[in-house]
Amino acid sequence: MGSNGNNRKLLSPEREDLILAALGDGVRTIAELAGALQVSEATVRRDLHSLENRGVVQRVHGGAIRVGGDDEKREPLFHEKTTLRAAEKERIAEAALALIEDGDSIYLDGGSTVLALARKLGSRRNLTVVTNSLMAAAELMESRHRLILLGGEFRPLSRTLVGPLTTPIGEALHIGKAFFGTIGFTAAGVSTTDPGEAFTKKLILGRAGMSVLLADSGKFGRASLVNAGTLDDFRFVVTDSGIPPEFMKILKKHNIEIIQA
Numbered sequence: 001m002g003s004n005g006n007n008r009k010l011l012s013p014e015r016e017d018l019i020l021a022a023l024g025d026g027v028r029t030i031a032e033l034a035g036a037l038q039v040s041e042a043t044v045r046r047d048l049h050s051l052e053n054r055g056v057v058q059r060v061h062g063g064a065i066r067v068g069g070d071d072e073k074r075e076p077l078f079h080e081k082t083t084l085r086a087a088e089k090e091r092i093a094e095a096a097l098a099l100i101e102d103g104d105s106i107y108l109d110g111g112s113t114v115l116a117l118a119r120k121l122g123s124r125r126n127l128t129v130v131t132n133s134l135m136a137a138a139e140l141m142e143s144r145h146r147l148i149l150l151g152g153e154f155r156p157l158s159r160t161l162v163g164p165l166t167t168p169i170g171e172a173l174h175i176g177k178a179f180f181g182t183i184g185f186t187a188a189g190v191s192t193t194d195p196g197e198a199f200t201k202k203l204i205l206g207r208a209g210m211s212v213l214l215a216d217s218g219k220f221g222r223a224s225l226v227n228a229g230t231l232d233d234f235r236f237v238v239t240d241s242g243i244p245p246e247f248m249k250i251l252k253k254h255n256i257e258i259i260q261a
Contacts, residue, residue, distance in 0.1 A: 111181020163196035217242030
C-alpha cells in the first residue's frame with residue numbers, strides 16, 4: 001500500500017487519505033498504520049499530527065481513532081471513559097449502590113460509571129443481575145450473584161451487546177431496577193452515538209420497574225446522535241455536585257429525584 005506499481009513514494013496527502021481509510025470506525029496503533037502504509041512510524045506520527053490539527057483524527061495512547069467534525073457527538077473510547085472524571089464516577093457508583101438491596105433483580109447498562117457500580121456489588125447478596133455489558137459480566141462472573149446476559153450484536157466501542165437481537169431475552173424479563181449510563185443528556189432525554197445501543201436502552205427502559213441514570217455533570221447539555229430515552233423514563237438521576245442549576249430545575253419539573261454524590 002505504501003507505493004504504486006512504479007515504487008513511487010506517496011505524497012503526504014495520499015498517505016493521510018490512506019490513514020483515514022485504514023482507521024475506518026476503529027482504533028489502529030501506530031505500528032499497524034506504519035505496516036499498512038509501508039512507511040516508518042515517525043512518518044505516521046507526523047501525518048497523524050497533521051490530521052489531528054485538521055480535527056479528523058484523535059490521538060490515543062499508542063495510536064489514533066478517526067472522529068467526526070462535531071466532538072460533542074463523538075463517543076470516547078472505553079479506556080478513555082474510565083479515566084474521565086474517575087473520582088466523580090466512583091462517588092456516583094457508591095451512591096447508586098445505596099439503591100440496591102439484597103435479593104433485587106437489577107439491570108446494568110454499558111458505560112464506565114455503571115461498570116464502577118458492578119465492581120461494588122460484592123457487598124450485596126442474592127442479586128439477579130441482567131446486563132448487556134461484557135465488562136460488567138467479567139466483573140461479576142466469579143460472584144455468587146445470578147448473572148443473565150442479553151444476546152445481541154457485539155459493539156466493540158462500548159463492549160456491549162446491542163440491537164434487535166437483544167429483544168427475545170429482554171422482552172422475557174421483568175427487571176426491578178435498571179441502571180443506565182449515557183453519552184449525552186439534555187432536556188430531550190438521553191442519547192448515544194449508535195442506533196443499536198439506543199434500541200436496547202429503550203427496550204430495557206420498558207421492562208424495568210425503576211430506572212436510574214448514572215451521569216457525571218460533564219454529560220449535561222451534551223446531545224449525541226440518537227435519542228435513547230426521555231426524562232420521563234427515569235425515576236432517579238445520580239450525579240455529582242457539578243450539575244448545572246438549570247438541569248436541577250428541569251429534572252425536578254419531571255419529578256425525577258436527584259442524588260448528588
